[in-house]
Amino acid sequence: MNEQQKKMTLIVFSNDMDKAMSAFILATGAASSGMRVTMYFTFWGLSLLRKKDYSRQGKSLIERMFGWLLPEGPDETRLSKMNFLGAGTKMMKSIMRKKKIFQLNDLMDMAVSLDIKIVACTTSMEMMGIKREELIDNIEVGGVATYLGNARESAVNLFI
Amino acid sequence: MNEQQKKMTLIVFSNDMDKAMSAFILATGAASSGMRVTMYFTFWGLSLLRKKDYSRQGKSLIERMFGWLLPEGPDETRLSKMNFLGAGTKMMKSIMRKKKIFQLNDLMDMAVSLDIKIVACTTSMEMMGIKREELIDNIEVGGVATYLGNARESAVNLFI
């Protein structure tokens, strides 16, 4: 394996539960097999990194609306299909518990303990009025140059 | 061309007709020009590989619901946009017939005859309670390690 083949860089654009799960299954699988993985969270995907119940003080009305409408971390995500007002998502979660398949929050904890580099997109943060302290710990912030620097050196690049 | 440039690996996550068509047009185009192509079907994409009218015997209620709600192979897929309760999808199919553009099932047959490697994701199979015998022939099953093994050696990696 050459240096490039040891790296994977994922853009996580979506905040759908199913797509986020795919991203973290790929990322933790790769990191477990010794690859160095970077996950770059942009646009809707950024909300996966939000802490729960962060105060909305000092935000504009529109920023508070975004805050209210977007999921606060993995527990509030929904399936992209067959959500059925939440029933489909609940059903899928109960199946995963029964079959002992990792849930999204388990996978995110694993990602941190496997030293996966998690980067929050600065442009998206600005656009949605999300500050660094609203996001979980153990992450970095960075722009498109940060992403490209990682992606250029990776054999596997995906947009999810 | 080096070895890596001769390989393409696609993750097919979606079961939308339009995205599946894109995946198979890319895959068959690449295989026709001599590239070795692997398509890895995960999550909703898995339903593209389902046989028609497979018996639901021995399945739990929830698994039967999934079986009933998800498309059984390419003929039951729909457009991701402008579906209009099926009318948009029908219209698009009739246009393709008229203009002699390959339909999704034609493209899937081509993929098999071009020796494209088709892999069904084992985690997704477990999650949705889909057994090997419910899926079409000429495919393999594999997990994230199978995917990564192929992707690492491919110049072109996409998540569709």
Place this chain on the structure above:
Amino acid sequence: MNEQQKKMTLIVFSNDMDKAMSAFILATGAASSGMRVTMYFTFWGLSLLRKKDYSRQGKSLIERMFGWLLPEGPDETRLSKMNFLGAGTKMMKSIMRKKKIFQLNDLMDMAVSLDIKIVACTTSMEMMGIKREELIDNIEVGGVATYLGNARESAVNLFI
């Protein structure tokens, strides 16, 4: 940096405002840092390249319907989530104006001036009955072989 690391090739499949913005932010960011970028517009993404108010003369009824339903260029695109019948998209645009973040049409102008190669997918043009003269200037047309030729030589390949 080797030759491959200097190239990026993006498939733009979606015509959602948010995904199109991501594509152009990545593309212009890469081109600004000296990378050679190709953007390949296929399926719904093709409508991003449409001129405004192009005459529908000489088109079939179905082709005129597509023409009417699909956005004419970047100004008519919408968010993939939280569109709320257009209100969410308008809100997002007003935020971007206030915070001086580039809008989609600004990014597209930048892409042209940065010599990003923009390619319209011929199969998609045929499928939707879109002729070359309906699309903006400074672009090329090409099929899957054109895409693969570029992608094979690129370190960063994404499907958006």
